[in-house]
Amino acid sequence: MFKPTLECLNADVTTWEIGPYYSALPGPMKLKLRLDGEIIISGQVETGFLHRGLEKAFELNSWNSSIIYADHLDSEGAVFGELAVCLAAEEIAGISPPPRAQAIRLILSELTRISCHLNYAVKIGRAVGSETFTHYVLRDREKLLDLFELLTGARFSLSFLRFGGVKADVTEGFIERVIETCDLLRVRLKEYNDLLTFNQVFLKRTSGVGQISKEQVMRWGITGPNARASGVSFDIRKTHPYSEFEKVDFHVPVSNSKGTHGGDAHDRFLIRLLEIEQSLEMLKVFADKIPSGPFLETKSGSDFKVPRGEGWIRIESSRGFLGCYLMSDGGLSPSRVQFRTPTSSNLLVIPEVVVGLKIEDLPLVLASLDLNIAEADR
Amino acid sequence: MEILELISKINAAAPGAYLHKSRFGGSDQTSVWLDLRKIRDVALLLCNDPMIRLDWLENMSVAHVDDALVVTYFLRSWNDPRLNLSLRGSIVMDRKKEQDDRVELPSISDIWLTATPMELEASELFGIRFLGGSQSNSGSHSILPEGWSGFPLRKMRHSRGNKDV
Numbered sequence: 001m002f003k004p005t006l007e008c009l010n011a012d013v014t015t016w017e018i019g020p021y022y023s024a025l026p027g028p029m030k031l032k033l034r035l036d037g038e039i040i041i042s043g044q045v046e047t048g049f050l051h052r053g054l055e056k057a058f059e060l061n062s063w064n065s066s067i068i069y070a071d072h073l074d075s076e077g078a079v080f081g082e083l084a085v086c087l088a089a090e091e092i093a094g095i096s097p098p099p100r101a102q103a104i105r106l107i108l109s110e111l112t113r114i115s116c117h118l119n120y121a122v123k124i125g126r127a128v129g130s131e132t133f134t135h136y137v138l139r140d141r142e143k144l145l146d147l148f149e150l151l152t153g154a155r156f157s158l159s160f161l162r163f164g165g166v167k168a169d170v171t172e173g174f175i176e177r178v179i180e181t182c183d184l185l186r187v188r189l190k191e192y193n194d195l196l197t198f199n200q201v202f203l204k205r206t207s208g209v210g211q212i213s214k215e216q217v218m219r220w221g222i223t224g225p226n227a228r229a230s231g232v233s234f235d236i237r238k239t240h241p242y243s244e245f246e247k248v249d250f251h252v253p254v255s256n257s258k259g260t261h262g263g264d265a266h267d268r269f270l271i272r273l274l275e276i277e278q279s280l281e282m283l284k285v286f287a288d289k290i291p292s293g294p295f296l297e298t299k300s301g302s303d304f305k306v307p308r309g310e311g312w313i314r315i316e317s318s319r320g321f322l323g324c325y326l327m328s329d330g331g332l333s334p335s336r337v338q339f340r341t342p343t344s345s346n347l348l349v350i351p352e353v354v355v356g357l358k359i360e361d362l363p364l365v366l367a368s369l370d371l372n373i374a375e376a377d378r
Numbered sequence: 379m380e381i382l383e384l385i386s387k388i389n390a391a392a393p394g395a396y397l398h399k400s401r402f403g404g405s406d407q408t409s410v411w412l413d414l415r416k417i418r419d420v421a422l423l424l425c426n427d428p429m430i431r432l433d434w435l436e437n438m439s440v441a442h443v444d445d446a447l448v449v450t451y452f453l454r455s456w457n458d459p460r461l462n463l464s465l466r467g468s469i470v471m472d473r474k475k476e477q478d479d480r481v482e483l484p485s486i487s488d489i490w491l492t493a494t495p496m497e498l499e500a501s502e503l504f505g506i507r508f509l510g511g512s513q514s515n516s517g518s519h520s521i522l523p524e525g526w527s528g529f530p531l532r533k534m535r536h537s538r539g540n541k542d543v
């Protein structure tokens with residue numbers, strides 16, 4: 001129940017419709033807000049403007065093409081979609097990628113996680129008007145895109161994973177560059193904290209804003225860093241390890257801030273920086289121990305088929321729980337591919353989280369939820 | 379809780395709902411096949427029974443297999459995230475009826491709130507009318523273009539949208 005505050009103007013309630021295309025929104029979506037003065041008293045979300053028939057496209061194309069389509073689930077974290085589809089097909093077909101391929105997949109996953117979290121930091125920086133911070137983070141993110149290019153030949157839409165492994169072996173100097181970048185980013189994290197995380201202005205803008213409680217996390221099925229920022233310790237890499245994550249020793253950062261500031265925009269920002277730190281540790285250890293051997297079990301041509309069956313795979317993307325249901329009828333194309341994406345759940349909490357917000361904080365709260373409309377609409 | 383104990387609880391709460399159990403694909407996850415007309419009774423039991431507490435619907439998927447739509451509910455417990463179960467069932471479509479006819483299924487979006495967008499998608503893309511659902515029965519489109527007729531994820535049909543698929 002909305003309780004009026006002193007900030008409420010003694011004005012009539014007004015209705016605003018924002019979107020579907022507006023710079024403060026994370027993508028094509030519509031927000032229907034009711035405002036009392038500058039305070040939001042209710043909000044509704046409408047999505048579906050970016051529906052591309054992605055799941056249908058899988059059914060109409062070859063198995064190998066499905067990796068390219070999976071890239072477009074989330075253009076920022078392309079490898080997560082690829083990995084989910086590959087793991088599901090491999091489960092049905094009983095294919096076990098060689099250890100070297102698993103290691104390359106893990107390295108690519110964690111590099112992508114860092115890249116996505118840095119992109120998140122950029123969005124937050126823009127929402128609070130911190131241009132300097134934004135430029136610094138973008139500069140460092142370029143180093144990760146360089147690594148993607150060195151390994152796969154592409155900076156986005158990598159199309160690098162294959163059923164049973166990866167497309168190519170690591171290129172010369174790649175591992176050294178990964179370690180070098182990890183060392184650099186570890187130093188940069190301290191700079192980010194000095195510049196923004198514990199900056200008084202940033203703290204004032206983000207503390208206690210857009211809070212999500214543990215109960216809301218569970219009610220709406222929120223996962224990933226947004227859930228962990230609210231104190232819910234759930235990470236698929238721990239509960240259902242895949243791609244040999246069970247062999248990696250890592251810690252899942254969970255916010256323990258309670259009371260008036262628990263699960264707020266600042267916690268969501270901070271938890272991602274802590275996750276970057278963990279991913280850097282993981283990469284440093286894993287890059288040194290990459291096993292030798294083949295990188296692909298068998299090369300799959302255009303006539304590649306997955307035997308009749310079905311699989312349900314869960315992975316931890318940069319935004320949280322990404323599920324892929326895959327069904328094969330033994331033909332040249334998948335019979336059904338369906339994704340369960342973290343943004344779908346994050347969108348559900350918006351009508352609750354915007355109530356009581358000042359309209360000026362709306363772009364910040366939306367940015368702090370790390371929404372990707374492309375993966376929700378598909 | 380052991381699966382046989384769970385099944386006996388389902389039989390007590392929703393007589394006739396349980397059909398059989400199987401493994402899900404090649405995984406070690408158990409699937410319980412149900413008469414979907416009684417899905418609400420089973421959902422209320424699984425979500426609210428303190429001994430079960432499968433209180434998170436992590437996914438609902440629909441697939442068109444032969445003449446039926448197979449619906450799978452993937453459940454998990456927040457108390458113990460390693461505990462999971464899938465509920466499955468099929469809705470047989472009447473061959474004599476038009477491909478564009480909707481089929482019906484009880485909505486569970488008031489029991490597992492995460493089902494709301496999943497039911498909305500299944501409604502538009504597969505033509506399932508969720509009885510008692512909050513928003514998926516209005517007939518208006520939120521995913522497909524306005525004016526679209528038919529359900530694009532059903533098999534063996536030609537859409538009447540922009541082009542045949």
